Every structure is written in structure tokens, then in C-alpha cells.
Amino acid sequence: MRDSTEFDAFYTATGAHIMGQVYVMIGDRSETEDAVAEAYARAWQRWGTVSGYVDPAAWVRTVAYRIAVSSWRRAMRRRRAHDRVRPTLTLPAPEPDKVALLDALRQLPATQRRAIVLHYLAGLTVAEIAAETASSESAVKARLARGRASLANLLDDGKENTHAR
Secondary structure (H helix, E strand, O other), rough: OOHHHHHHHHHHHHHHHHHHHHHHOOHHHHHHHHHHHHHHHHHOOOOHHOOOOOHHHHHHHHHOOOOHHOOHHHHHHHHHHHHHHOOOOOOOOOHHHHHHHHHHHHHHHHHHHHHHHHHHOOOOOOOHHHHOOOHHHHHHHHHHHHHHHHHHHHHHHHHHHHHHO
């Protein structure tokens, strides 16, 4: 039997965080929204099992990430079609530091970006990231070290370019 009160509380507590984490990992807002919604729907269908996991949020995040990755080609075709007919929207400018960080994260290899997001945004330990990504702890440590070094270089280059203007 599924407990909707327990699931509602879980969704309320984790929804925004998981949405943000998956968005930073894959970089496409609409794809993120679709993947996270589908992951929560699957969690609800299996709530009797998922609620018993040590970290149900990790299960939802992993499922959302896998959904997004599996639908990448379909999403790219859909995105190209939408871009041809979508009107241009005027949005307020984002903060320059956040734009620089997101741009730098997008330049990292997907495995490094995922490790950085899971560690610094989701607050997972190296062991938890290793379990969630089916990697060894040493691989996660290497991805974090390389990702941090790359981010430092990318963000320092951005500061130098800003000062040169």
C-alpha cells in the first residue's frame, strides 16, 4: 500500500533540490523538468519499495538522470524543431557569476560535471557518489579533483578576460 502523505512530504522536501541538481548535470531545463517528473511518477508507482531505500532521493535523482540521458537524441530532434518555430522570449539577465559557473560546468566532461554537482550541490560523500554512479571511490575522487582544477582554470580565464575589457 502506498502512503500519499509520506510521498507528498518526500516530494516537497526533495523536489526543488533534485530539479536543480539534475538541471546542472544535463543543462537543459525542459528535459530536466520532464525527466524529474517521470522519475517522481516512477517513485510513486514503486513507493512501497523506494521509501525503504536508505536514500530515496538518490534513487529519484539517478532515475531522472538516466531518463534524460536515454532521451537525449529524441530531445535534440524535438529541440531543433521547437527552435525553428518558438518565439524569442525576453527574460531578465542572470547574475554574471552564475552564468560563468554554469558555462564552466558545461565545458567539463559529463562524468566530472556529475561528480561536482552530486558532491557540492547534492552534498553527497565520495562513497555515496560512487554508489550512485556505479564507479569506484578512486574514480570519483579523480573526477572531483580534475573537475575542480578545470573549473578553477575556466573561471580564472573568465576573470582575466573580464579585467582585460
